[in-house]
Amino acid sequence: MASESKQFDVVVIGGGPGGYAAALYAAAAGLSVALIERDKVGGTCLHRGCIPAKEFLETAHVLRTIQHGSAFGFTTSTPTVDFAVSQNRKNDVVDQLHKGLSGLLKGRKIDVLDGTGLLDANNSVVVLDGADAGTTLTGKNVILASGSVPRTLPGFDVDGEVILTSDEFLALSELPSSAAVIGGGAIGCEFASMLSDMGSNVTIVEGLPSILAGCDTEVASVVQRSFKKRGIDIVTNAKVTGHTPGQTGTTLHLDGVDDVQVDMVIVSVGRRPRTEGLLGEATGVELDERGFVVADEYMRTAAPNVFAVGDVVAGTPQLAHVGFAEAIVAIKTILGEATVPVNYDRVPWAIYTNPEVAFCGLTEAAAKERGYNVVVKKDPFAGNGRARIIGDTEGVVKIIAEKNADGTAGQLLGVHMAGPWVTEQLGAGYFAVNWEATASEAAALIQPHPSLSETFGETLLALAGRGLHVG
Amino acid sequence: MADVTLPSLGESVTEGIITRWMKNVGDVVGRDEPLFEISTDKVDSELPSPAAGVLLKILANEGDTVGVGAVVAVIGELDGAPASPPSPVDEVPSSTPTAVAPTTAPSKSDKGLVVSPVVRRILEDGGVDARSIQGTGLGGSVTRRDAEAAVAKRPSDDVAIALTPGLRRMAQHMVDSVRTSPHGFVAVEVDASVFVTLDAVSRSTTDGTPITDETLVALAAVRALAEFDFFNATVAGDDLIVHRTINLGFVRSLQPAGMLVPVVHAAGGLTLRALAQRLSDLSDRVESRQLTTDDLLGGTFSLLAAPTPSTLVATPLLIQPNVAALSVGAVRHVPVIVLRDGVEVVEPGRRLVLGLSFDHRVADPVSAAKYLERVGEILAAIDIHAER
Numbered sequence: 001m002a003s004e005s006k007q008f009d010v011v012v013i014g015g016g017p018g019g020y021a022a023a024l025y026a027a028a029a030g031l032s033v034a035l036i037e038r039d040k041v042g043g044t045c046l047h048r049g050c051i052p053a054k055e056f057l058e059t060a061h062v063l064r065t066i067q068h069g070s071a072f073g074f075t076t077s078t079p080t081v082d083f084a085v086s087q088n089r090k091n092d093v094v095d096q097l098h099k100g101l102s103g104l105l106k107g108r109k110i111d112v113l114d115g116t117g118l119l120d121a122n123n124s125v126v127v128l129d130g131a132d133a134g135t136t137l138t139g140k141n142v143i144l145a146s147g148s149v150p151r152t153l154p155g156f157d158v159d160g161e162v163i164l165t166s167d168e169f170l171a172l173s174e175l176p177s178s179a180a181v182i183g184g185g186a187i188g189c190e191f192a193s194m195l196s197d198m199g200s201n202v203t204i205v206e207g208l209p210s211i212l213a214g215c216d217t218e219v220a221s222v223v224q225r226s227f228k229k230r231g232i233d234i235v236t237n238a239k240v241t242g243h244t245p246g247q248t249g250t251t252l253h254l255d256g257v258d259d260v261q262v263d264m265v266i267v268s269v270g271r272r273p274r275t276e277g278l279l280g281e282a283t284g285v286e287l288d289e290r291g292f293v294v295a296d297e298y299m300r301t302a303a304p305n306v307f308a309v310g311d312v313v314a315g316t317p318q319l320a321h322v323g324f325a326e327a328i329v330a331i332k333t334i335l336g337e338a339t340v341p342v343n344y345d346r347v348p349w350a351i352y353t354n355p356e357v358a359f360c361g362l363t364e365a366a367a368k369e370r371g372y373n374v375v376v377k378k379d380p381f382a383g384n385g386r387a388r389i390i391g392d393t394e395g396v397v398k399i400i401a402e403k404n405a406d407g408t409a410g411q412l413l414g415v416h417m418a419g420p421w422v423t424e425q426l427g428a429g430y431f432a433v434n435w436e437a438t439a440s441e442a443a444a445l446i447q448p449h450p451s452l453s454e455t456f457g458e459t460l461l462a463l464a465g466r467g468l469h470v471g
Numbered sequence: 472m473a474d475v476t477l478p479s480l481g482e483s484v485t486e487g488i489i490t491r492w493m494k495n496v497g498d499v500v501g502r503d504e505p506l507f508e509i510s511t512d513k514v515d516s517e518l519p520s521p522a523a524g525v526l527l528k529i530l531a532n533e534g535d536t537v538g539v540g541a542v543v544a545v546i547g548e549l550d551g552a553p554a555s556p557p558s559p560v561d562e563v564p565s566s567t568p569t570a571v572a573p574t575t576a577p578s579k580s581d582k583g584l585v586v587s588p589v590v591r592r593i594l595e596d597g598g599v600d601a602r603s604i605q606g607t608g609l610g611g612s613v614t615r616r617d618a619e620a621a622v623a624k625r626p627s628d629d630v631a632i633a634l635t636p637g638l639r640r641m642a643q644h645m646v647d648s649v650r651t652s653p654h655g656f657v658a659v660e661v662d663a664s665v666f667v668t669l670d671a672v673s674r675s676t677t678d679g680t681p682i683t684d685e686t687l688v689a690l691a692a693v694r695a696l697a698e699f700d701f702f703n704a705t706v707a708g709d710d711l712i713v714h715r716t717i718n719l720g721f722v723r724s725l726q727p728a729g730m731l732v733p734v735v736h737a738a739g740g741l742t743l744r745a746l747a748q749r750l751s752d753l754s755d756r757v758e759s760r761q762l763t764t765d766d767l768l769g770g771t772f773s774l775l776a777a778p779t780p781s782t783l784v785a786t787p788l789l790i791q792p793n794v795a796a797l798s799v800g801a802v803r804h805v806p807v808i809v810l811r812d813g814v815e816v817v818e819p820g821r822r823l824v825l826g827l828s829f830d831h832r833v834a835d836p837v838s839a840a841k842y843l844e845r846v847g848e849i850l851a852a853i854d855i856h857a858e859r
Contacts, residue, residue: 297609340585341609411615435587436615 006111008034010334011125011139013117013278016043018310018323019145020101025331027108034137035110036117038130042098043147044311045320051097052170053190055090057352060197064354068391081198084173113137119144120280123305128277141305141334143327144285144293146278148271148311148318153182155242156267162250163243163265166191176200176263180252182240184211186351188268189223193353196232203233203260205252210236212351215416216363218378218398222418226355226394233260273312288314297341299330307334315344322347348430350423355395358426361414361433364400372413373403375439377463381419385450395419397459399429401439409439409463417456425453432460439463473522475544477537480511481764486538487511488636494526500546507543510636513764514731522546590618597622637729648788652706655831657839658784661847663802663821668855676859680747685721685776688799688825690746691850692774693717693738699842702795702827702834703772711794711833720770720790721750723757724778732790733762734770743858777801784824794833797846800824 010026012019015037023035040047059081069076105112115130123142127135150165152158160168166187179195181188184206196202204211204227211227211234212220227234239255249263273292279285284303286294292314299307307330310323325342332339351357367374381387381395395418401409415429432442443464447457461467480487487509494500494507506520527547531537586594586601590613594601599621606613634642665687675681696703696717704713717739720732733756735741735749756762773796775787784800800823807820825846827839 339610340612343609435589437589441589 005124005136005138006034008032008111008137008139010034010141010143010331011117011123011137012036012143012145013119013125014043014145014147014310014312015039015041015112016145016147016310016323017045017320018147018312018327019043019143020105021324021327022143022145022307022309022331023110024104024108025328026334027110029331029335031331031334033108033110034113034125034139035105036113036115036125036127036132036137038114038116040098041105041112042094042101044149046094046097046101048167048170050320051094052090053166053187053194054352055093056086056170057190057194057354059086059089060194060354064197071391081175083175083198087171087173090170116277117146118277118280119283119285119306121282121284126280139305141307143330144278144301144306144308144312145310145323145327146274146312149274150267151270151272153240153267153269156182156265158267162245162263163267165267169266176249178202178249178262179264179266180205180260180262181266181268182252183268183270184208184234184236185214185268185270186212186349188266189227189353190351191266191268192227192232196227196230197354201231201233201262203235203252203262205238205240205254205260206234206236207238208236212357214349215351215357215359216398216400216414217365218396219357219359219416219418222355222395223351223353223357235260271311271318275312278312290314297329298333298339299326300333316342317344317347317349319347319349343434346430346434348426350426352423355392355419356422357418358422358429359414359416360426360430361412362400363414363416364398367400367402367413374413375401375403375407375409375463377409377459379455379459379462381452381455383458383469384452384455386452386454387420389450390420392420395422397422397455399439399456399459399463401463408465411436411438412442415456419452419455421452425456428453428456440465472527472548473524473546474542475506475521475546477509477539477541477543478518479539480509480516481513484511484513484539484764486536488536489531489533489543490515490636491533492529493517494520496526496529498526499549500524500526511764512640513767514762515637515725515760516762517760520546524548586613587615590615593618593622597625599625635729637725641729644791645788648791651791652789652794653831654786654789655829655834655836655839656786656826657829657836657843658798658800658824658826659840659843659847660822660824661844662807662851663823665851665853665855666802666821672855673859676744676747678744678748680744680751682743682747682859683750683776684802684823685774685799686743686747686750687853688776688797688823688846688850689719689721689735689738689750689774690741690743690853691846692772692797693719693741693746694849695842695845696772697739698845699838701838702829702842704794704833705771705792706794706830706833714771716771718769718771720773720793721753722773722775722787723754731757731762731767732770732773733757733766734768736769743853773797774799784826786826787828789828789830794830795839795842796828797843798826798828800826 009031010033012023012035015035020041023033026033066079113127113132115127115132118126118128119142123139125137127133156163158165175198178201180203181192182205184204189211192202192204210220211224241253241255244251252260275291285306286302288294293308293312294314295301295308299309301308309326309330311318329339329341346361348360364376378396378398382393387393398416400414402411402413404410412432415433443460447453458469489507490510491508493505500520502523503519505517508517524546528545531543537543601613604613604617604621606617608614700713703717704711716737718734718736719738720734723731733753770790772793773790775798777800780801782801785798787796787798789796802821802823805822806817808815809818825843827843829839
């Protein structure tokens with residue numbers, strides 16, 4: 001059937017955020033596009049990642065609001081949760097978004113094929129399985145967006161009941177009374193935060209000296225303090241040596257520390273690229289030693305007219321919005337349009353734990369490591385009127401600026417936040433850092449009162465040399 | 472398909488700088504139609520297309536230095552060749568299969584480059600155009616640091632204009648000349664009534680070649696050099712090498728700036744007609760940029776015609792390794808005192824100033840003035856009727 005190979009301007013392998021963004025953006029520019037997806041369009045983010053996780057974290061937030069009701073004068077009984085209903089609500093949210101996305105792809109006349117796409121030589125792409133198995137396509141350009149899957153640990157066979165990864169955890173219809181989360185990164189901490197808020201006993205097991213290792217230490221310690229206050233057990237510098245399944249649950253063995261008896265173990269030790277069955281012989285695409293696809297700043301792989309975007313790309317943050325941005329860079333490059341590559345040092349990060357974390361740019365440690373002399377200012381949410389009103393004062397805004405020769409604060413290098421709704425507040429900091437504003441330039445702009453964003457504004461004023469409320 | 476190579480540009484020239492492409496990729500070009508301009512250390516020339524067709528590729532950009540024989544462009548056949556550049560989709564810049572991590576940015580116009588509001592304000596305040604800056608940010612974007620550095624380098628409203636290759640050549644030669652020769656200068660006024668005759672008879676030869684003021688003075692200058700041969704010479708250590716051949720250089724200004732000194736070789740003994748013919752031919756080739764390097768080499772003496780119709784006299788610098796340069800002022804209509812029946816009377820007449828720059832190592836003002844007076848005498852005695 002090779003003679004019936006259909007030609008497209010762009011063939012996209014993988015329908016997650018990177019892949020569907022590439023398809024939508026290419027189609028919007030008038031290019032003919034085929035998108036190959038082996039499961040459902042929307043990918044990990046929509047079906048097994050960001051969206052379901054945030055839906056559950058919102059479930060926990062609703063519970064906290066109910067629990068705070070008495071402080072506002074409401075008389076409530078102790079709330080109970082039917083998690084099956086929560087799970088259904090999450091599924092409804094996901095289904096609606098999935099339908100919306102499918103409609104969008106159809107509306108842009110994108111050919112969506114069902115199956116696993118394999119890139120062969122000469123930009124030929126074969127659909128290996130699924131409803132469209134055997135179909136061969138040729139793309140003037142091919143975009144690899146096959147994404148990532150959860151990493152597992154040797155000795156921890158995922159059974160979906162006792163040992164889970166994020167994939168299985170987000171499909172649960174009942175929550176465990178106790179759980180250990182192996183890996184204290186963003187995903188692990190989000191699960192731990194949600195489980196703890198929902199009433200489970202939680203232990204985080206982290207191999208590094210602290211949880212949220214990529215975050216600024218002061219922001220990470222806000223989360224760590226909050227977690228400990230809420231009874232989450234955090235074991236750092238831990239080495240997991242194995243586990244012994246029991247009648248119910250299992251016993252986790254840690255080197256040099258007491259065993260932990262739990263109903264459930266959630267393994268969140270990172271995500272590996274999904275490149276098995278992606279590349280045929282002699283495609284010219286280069287993989288790094290960990291199996292990620294190597295691409296340059298314009299998302300070009302080592303093979304001519306083959307691009308890669310999203311989680312599968314080597315050395316880039318595994319974030320849906322980074323995938324979107326990479327997709328735009330790739331399509332603009334295909335179109336020959338001017339484009340500025342993604343500045344990975346300055347992408348926005350958002351962690352939806354309680355309290356939330358959001359940041360952009362360099363941490364204080366990273367800035368010093370790169371040789372910057374820095375000026376740092378912090379402002380806690382405790383002094384913020386709106387935070388008092390909503391009853392959520394835990395957190396801090398910390399801003400790092402380059403120190404001018406005269407000692408004043410110059411260009412903003414990093415904005416780091418922990419606290420209420422900071423994932424929604426980061427925008428201003430993101431613009432300031434990426435537009436290379438100085439402290440005084442950003443401080444000259446006004447934040448509304450009363451709002452949580454005033455804490456960001458106060459920090460800028462302090463950084464510019466004279467604070468209004470704080471010094 | 473035909474390769475366009477950089478042809479030989481004369482003896483001793485091995486490379487040139489491409490200063491201008493007259494055609495863009497995709498343009499139709501005729502055989503011998505001017506295709507690009509090349510600047511060498513001797514001359515700027517327009518080079519014609521070796522074939523008719525479509526300009527498919529330009530392989531050397533403006534400003535690139537290319538060697539003689541190098542392929543600088545490719546011309547494709549008109550039939551079947553794309554009339555416009557290939558569509559961007561077919562022309563995705565990409566790495567070779569063996570490349571590890573390609574680094575070249577895709578072709579782009581700077582119009583679409585994102586400049587942050589902060590950077591834009593810094594540049595606006597500093598009066599710097601973002602397009603004039605080579606950004607160091609991702610994808611060549613202009614960072615705050617780039618903008619601040621660019622503004623810091625621009626403290627005033629002064630504008631720096633890069634010297635054209637032609638100006639750079641002139642600058643170098645003039646600096647060398649002043650360093651080499653201590654310049655002396657003498658000017659004398661001479662009778663120019665020969666031009667009254669010229670105007671009355673004809674400003675062209677019998678075979679139709681124009682005779683200019685410059686032609687007549689050049690003829691007189693060459694004839695006078697027979698008696699003052701030490702001005703047709705070169706200093707070589709402790710010797711003065713006197714040349715038996717007179718190769719007369721004519722200073723020609725270039726637009727918008729710069730100058731050339733093309734040479735009429737073996738000018739000694741030329742008749743007025745022959746000299747007029749040679750000079751006219753040389754001027755035509757300057758105009759059409761058809762000079763070769765050989766036209767610019769070997770001068771032994773040079774002549775600078777009046778730059779404007781009211782120039783009294785200019786002081787030329789010596790064209791190295793010459794020891795003298797004649798400067799011709801404009802022919803002026805002036806009242807002159809003449810003797811009529813033993814009485815001095817004022818009459819309308821014509822005069823011009825001749826100047827001589829000379830190398831003071833080997834000549835002096837007296838010999839220079841005497842040479843100029845002799846040129847004046849010979850000029851006055853040219854028999855226009857007989858020689859034209």
